[in-house]
Amino acid sequence: MKPISRLRFSLGATLIAVLCAAMPVSDAFAAGHREAPLTAIDTKADITDWYVFNSYGDPTKVTMIMNVDPLLEPASGPNYFPFDPEILYEMKVDNTFDADEDIKIQFRFSRPEIRLPGVFTGFIGAGNNGIATPANSPAPVPPGTPLVPPAITALDGPGSEGLSLRQTYTVTILKKSGTTWSTVFSSGGTPLFAVPSNVGPRTMPNYANLAAQGIYFLGNGIHVFAGTVDDPYYSDTGAASDTLNFRTGAFATGIPAIMSNAQDAYDSGNFAPDSVAGYNVNTIAIELPIAMLTNDGNLHAASDPAATIGTFATTSRPRIKTQPTTPGGKPALSTNFTQIQRMGNPLINELLIGTGDKDKFSMSVPKNDSQFASYLLDPLLARVINAAYAGAVPIPAPPRVDLLPLVTYAPPIAAAGTPSGPVADLLRLNTGVPAISQVNRKRLGLLAGDPAGYPNGRRVSDDVTDITARLVTGILAGPPFSGFPNNRIGDGVNSNDVPYQETFPYVQFANSGRDSRHQNSGTSGCIDPGSFLPVLCP
Ligand SMILES: [Ca+2]
Ligand SMILES: [Ca+2]
Numbered sequence: 001m002k003p004i005s006r007l008r009f010s011l012g013a014t015l016i017a018v019l020c021a022a023m024p025v026s027d028a029f030a031a032g033h034r035e036a037p038l039t040a041i042d043t044k045a046d047i048t049d050w051y052v053f054n055s056y057g058d059p060t061k062v063t064m065i066m067n068v069d070p071l072l073e074p075a076s077g078p079n080y081f082p083f084d085p086e087i088l089y090e091m092k093v094d095n096t097f098d099a100d101e102d103i104k105i106q107f108r109f110s111r112p113e114i115r116l117p118g119v120f121t122g123f124i125g126a127g128n129n130g131i132a133t134p135a136n137s138p139a140p141v142p143p144g145t146p147l148v149p150p151a152i153t154a155l156d157g158p159g160s161e162g163l164s165l166r167q168t169y170t171v172t173i174l175k176k177s178g179t180t181w182s183t184v185f186s187s188g189g190t191p192l193f194a195v196p197s198n199v200g201p202r203t204m205p206n207y208a209n210l211a212a213q214g215i216y217f218l219g220n221g222i223h224v225f226a227g228t229v230d231d232p233y234y235s236d237t238g239a240a241s242d243t244l245n246f247r248t249g250a251f252a253t254g255i256p257a258i259m260s261n262a263q264d265a266y267d268s269g270n271f272a273p274d275s276v277a278g279y280n281v282n283t284i285a286i287e288l289p290i291a292m293l294t295n296d297g298n299l300h301a302a303s304d305p306a307a308t309i310g311t312f313a314t315t316s317r318p319r320i321k322t323q324p325t326t327p328g329g330k331p332a333l334s335t336n337f338t339q340i341q342r343m344g345n346p347l348i349n350e351l352l353i354g355t356g357d358k359d360k361f362s363m364s365v366p367k368n369d370s371q372f373a374s375y376l377l378d379p380l381l382a383r384v385i386n387a388a389y390a391g392a393v394p395i396p397a398p399p400r401v402d403l404l405p406l407v408t409y410a411p412p413i414a415a416a417g418t419p420s421g422p423v424a425d426l427l428r429l430n431t432g433v434p435a436i437s438q439v440n441r442k443r444l445g446l447l448a449g450d451p452a453g454y455p456n457g458r459r460v461s462d463d464v465t466d467i468t469a470r471l472v473t474g475i476l477a478g479p480p481f482s483g484f485p486n487n488r489i490g491d492g493v494n495s496n497d498v499p500y501q502e503t504f505p506y507v508q509f510a511n512s513g514r515d516s517r518h519q520n521s522g523t524s525g526c527i528d529p530g531s532f533l534p535v536l537c538p
């Protein structure tokens with residue numbers, strides 16, 4: 001596929017050429033669920049979302065959340081969703097404005113331990129005392145023999161007997177000084193257990209309590225959590241992926257994807273189905289002191305350039321893998337790694353990078369993103385929205401300098417006077433902007449006057465689909481792009497299907513395999529655009 005910079009010159013020739021180039025925007029608006037050809041195959045290495053925000057309850061800390069492995073159906077027993085022990089999961093921070101990481105937080109997972117090798121499922125348990133064989137138990141197993149262990153109520157020790165598949169992980173923080181990396185923190189021998197998915201109420205009767213045991217305090221102000229959780233991302237991916245075929249009936253304006261003022265202000269209900277509702281995802285979360293991330297180890301006011309950091313997450317695999325020759329053997333893995341995917345801002349690879357370059361983008365590093373500048377500063381998506389609405393949504397002319405705050409260090413995220421650095425896809429966070437209380441938190445973040453939301457970092461509740469659609473159609477460029485209808489574009493999905501937690505790890509624990517379902521078209525879960533009452537989804 002041709003880069004947009006060259007497509008631009010063929011625009012006059014035919015609109016069809018541009019639209020054809022735009023067609024492979026598959027999974028448009030799914031933050032990062034199966035967005036690049038390679039990770040649509042290698043789903044374990046697929047980063048679905050990357051969140052970095054100032055912790056709600058502690059102004060001295062930042063929380064980073066890396067979600068991987070998209071669209072995990074909660075009922076997918078009996079083995080559910082281990083992390084891949086071959087993948088190196090990393091969170092990276094630039095604090096010198098050159099888009100090159102100065103801090104790396106590394107997570108490695110063990111091969112799942114199999115504690116009940118003779119049992120047919122990875123997780124088994126019931127009641128306080130388990131289940132014994134009944135009076136008619138055939139020989140050679142006598143009646144009264146303990147058969148099923150007690151319900152799983154702990155990740156280790158008593159109550160964990162039925163937790164057959166169990167995975168541990170390690171956390172290592174490295175810091176660069178000059179060109180040398182040194183370890184500044186290691187979880188060492190502390191066994192950290194990844195939280196299993198929520199099997200159901202018989203096997204895991206108090207799942208929230210079980211999952212909370214996976215929140216570890218490691219000292220030095222550091223909390224970690226890893227495991228399967230509710231996917232915090234929400235969007236009408238189905239409509240967006242069908243060439244922006246939004247549901248007219250969902251929008252009170254009568255115009256597909258253009259919300260009314262009342263709909264726009266509604267932060268706690270959906271007018272269209274949330275395609276990700278009811279699905280789980282694997283999460284890796286860490287909360288740590290801001291002082292561990294800034295260049296000088298201090299906290300800084302928002303007006304100070306030193307307060308802003310640039311972040312991204314990566315997955316990498318060993319460069320060489322030799323499969324075992326004996327059944328049940330282990331593969332041989334090289335110790336050098338190749339990056340499989342990265343994520344900074346949400347939706348950049350999905351919506352801005354051409355499909356022919358998505359894998360190259362995934363495997364590149366942010367400091368070299370000038371090679372993708374034509375995608376970033378003349379987004380084809382903006383042109384497609386402009387065309388799909390027959391010109392009703394005006395868009396600015398390239399180069400799109402209004403998008404520079406997303407790809408350089410610039411106001412309104414970074415303080416005035418911050419070195420802008422190269423064009424690079426980093427999720428930038430001004431650590432000096434305090435978190436906003438739940439009641440004042442806006443799904444539209446910075447665009448709704450909530451300074452602690454995307455694109456200043458990204459919280460789990462930020463509606464990055466709507467924010468991104470408005471950013472690419474020029475809301476930061478001033479009139480007429482900052483007014484109607486550009487400022488009311490949305491997919492009609494305004495909130496997650498379950499409430500988030502207000503404390504670390506902020507995401508909601510996993511949906512139940514036995515007792516949860518998806519909200520789809522034809523099931524309840526949407527709000528009538530006129531009455532704001534629950535209705536079947538349009
Ligand atoms: Ca740097
Ligand atoms: Ca969800």
Ligand SMILES: [Ca+2]
Pocket residue numbers: 234235463465466490491492493494
């Ligand atoms: Ca939305």
